[in-house]
Amino acid sequence: MSAKLSATQIAWRAAQEIADDAYVNLGIGLPEMVARFQPPGRQAIFHTENGILGFGEAPPAGEEDWDLINAGKKAVTLLPGTAFFHHADSFAMVRGGHLDMAILGAFEVAENGDLANWSTGPKGVPAVGGAMDLVHGAKQVVVITEHTTKDGKPKLVKRCSLPLTGVGCVTRVYTSLAVIDIQGGRFILREKLAAMSLEELQAVTGAELGVHGTVADLVVPEL
Amino acid sequence: MNKTLPTLQDAVAGITDGATIMIGGFGGSGAPIEMVHALIDRFLQTGAPKNLTVVNNNAGNGHVGLAAMIEQGMVAKLICSFPRSADPRVFTERYLAGKIELELVPQGTLAERIRAGGAGIPAFYTPASFGTELAEGKPVEEFDGRSYVRERWLKADFALVKAHLGDTMGNLTFNKAARNFNPLMCMAATTTIVQVSQVVEPGTIDPEHVVTPGIFVQAVVEVANPAQEEDLNRANAHYPEVAA
Numbered sequence: 001m002s003a004k005l006s007a008t009q010i011a012w013r014a015a016q017e018i019a020d021d022a023y024v025n026l027g028i029g030l031p032e033m034v035a036r037f038q039p040p041g042r043q044a045i046f047h048t049e050n051g052i053l054g055f056g057e058a059p060p061a062g063e064e065d066w067d068l069i070n071a072g073k074k075a076v077t078l079l080p081g082t083a084f085f086h087h088a089d090s091f092a093m094v095r096g097g098h099l100d101m102a103i104l105g106a107f108e109v110a111e112n113g114d115l116a117n118w119s120t121g122p123k124g125v126p127a128v129g130g131a132m133d134l135v136h137g138a139k140q141v142v143v144i145t146e147h148t149t150k151d152g153k154p155k156l157v158k159r160c161s162l163p164l165t166g167v168g169c170v171t172r173v174y175t176s177l178a179v180i181d182i183q184g185g186r187f188i189l190r191e192k193l194a195a196m197s198l199e200e201l202q203a204v205t206g207a208e209l210g211v212h213g214t215v216a217d218l219v220v221p222e223l
Numbered sequence: 224m225n226k227t228l229p230t231l232q233d234a235v236a237g238i239t240d241g242a243t244i245m246i247g248g249f250g251g252s253g254a255p256i257e258m259v260h261a262l263i264d265r266f267l268q269t270g271a272p273k274n275l276t277v278v279n280n281n282a283g284n285g286h287v288g289l290a291a292m293i294e295q296g297m298v299a300k301l302i303c304s305f306p307r308s309a310d311p312r313v314f315t316e317r318y319l320a321g322k323i324e325l326e327l328v329p330q331g332t333l334a335e336r337i338r339a340g341g342a343g344i345p346a347f348y349t350p351a352s353f354g355t356e357l358a359e360g361k362p363v364e365e366f367d368g369r370s371y372v373r374e375r376w377l378k379a380d381f382a383l384v385k386a387h388l389g390d391t392m393g394n395l396t397f398n399k400a401a402r403n404f405n406p407l408m409c410m411a412a413t414t415t416i417v418q419v420s421q422v423v424e425p426g427t428i429d430p431e432h433v434v435t436p437g438i439f440v441q442a443v444v445e446v447a448n449p450a451q452e453e454d455l456n457r458a459n460a461h462y463p464e465v466a467a
Binding site: 048049050051052064065066067068069073084085086087088090091094095114119124125126127128129130131132133136137163164165166167 | 249250251252253304305306307308309311314315318319325327328329330331332333334335337338349350351352353354355356357397398399400401402403404405406407434451452453454
């Protein structure tokens with residue numbers, strides 16, 4: 001296995017699926033990049049847990065307003081039509097089924113839709129933030145991730161070994177090698193890099209990849 | 224009615240050893256840095272208050288605000304959702320040494336527990352944390368085919384929050400995303416003390432624009448041009464100041 005998508009390219013691929021006018025929460029880190037790659041003509045409205053709907057890009061250095069930050073505590077700007085709200089309203093939007101999509105990172109995703117993305121075990125300081133709320137309530141919970149860990153171990157697994165964030169919550173995964181749906185407790189392969197055979201992809205995946213119909217090529221521009 | 228106090232020293236004078244204190248803000252946004260520093264001053268002068276339980280989304284950043292309170296050893300327990308930051312060393316070192324207790328709560332659950340505390344709702348059910356280790360020991364019930372975890376309200380003896388405008392009757396507005404936990408904490412504490420950028424006369428804030436009604440506020444103190452935690456940390460500030 002040689003070629004794989006960069007983090008930016010994974011974010012680009014996920015961004016192609018966001019509908020115009022969708023309300024979307026982007027998790028801290030890699031998912032934040034998704035906002036940059038919305039297709040022309042589409043404008044999602046981004047939600048951040050700390051209390052903004054409809055924020056825009058980061059301001060130039062030196063022009064930050066530190067009362068205007070996102071969940072990753074990075075400075076953002078406002079777009080026309082922005083709303084501010086307190087934390088209880090913010091999580092009412094999350095749990096109450098009002099968001100169309102949440103895009104999250106992952107340590108592990110299991111074929112039954114379980115997600116582990118908040119704790120690597122008992123060592124160190126545990127921190128959960130809004131992840132356990134975000135996996136419930138959004139109409140679609142999508143993960144973007146490298147296909148394997150830095151050591152080459154599968155991140156898509158039969159059952160998560162790390163502490164769970166949520167049970168049976170993930171419906172689609174965009175990785176550095178493939179696009180995979182989770183249906184009926186199974187991984188269903190939708191797209192893979194053309195240069196990679198199904199056998200090669202299966203070898204770096206920790207649970208069986210089902211195939212329904214054709215598997216499309218995962219095509220992403222150079223970024 | 225006049226809820227204003229002349230100084231930050233007056234504002235924090237009644238906070239007792241062992242109290243539970245909600246401190247507003249999300250990271251530095253909406254954090255009442257000056258009031259927290261006044262509390263640290265009092266501790267350094269009198270030895271009180273100590274053995275505090277603090278409720279905040281985070282666990283401080285750098286060596287100012289909540290991090291400085293923890294660094295002085297005033298905090299016995301922290302109830303929060305995300306004890307990480309750009310520079311979380313003060314909390315991390317004490318936590319790993321077993322010198323501070325941590326109750327980790329999903330962020331939306333933390334917000335709703337505080338809201339429930341202020342609203343007189345002793346418990347509620349949420350899908351968050353179901354099937355995870357953060358739900359261990361908590362009652363679970365099924366509603367319409369889905370499982371939910373029962374969570375208790377959260378109340379405090381004191382809330383220290385930051386607002387933008389406050390009138391003398393305690394009506395408040397907030398600045399942008401600095402609202403975050405602040406209106407909820409105002410509701411959930413026996414005594415809510417607010418630092419505002421400007422005190423104004425009743426009637427100045429349009430009633431349509433009041434975010435927190437004054438009934439939830441016991442004291443207001445003006446701190447014009449409050450510092451931002453992010454700016455202090457970029458300047459490598461410590462509180463109290465340390466000799467270079």
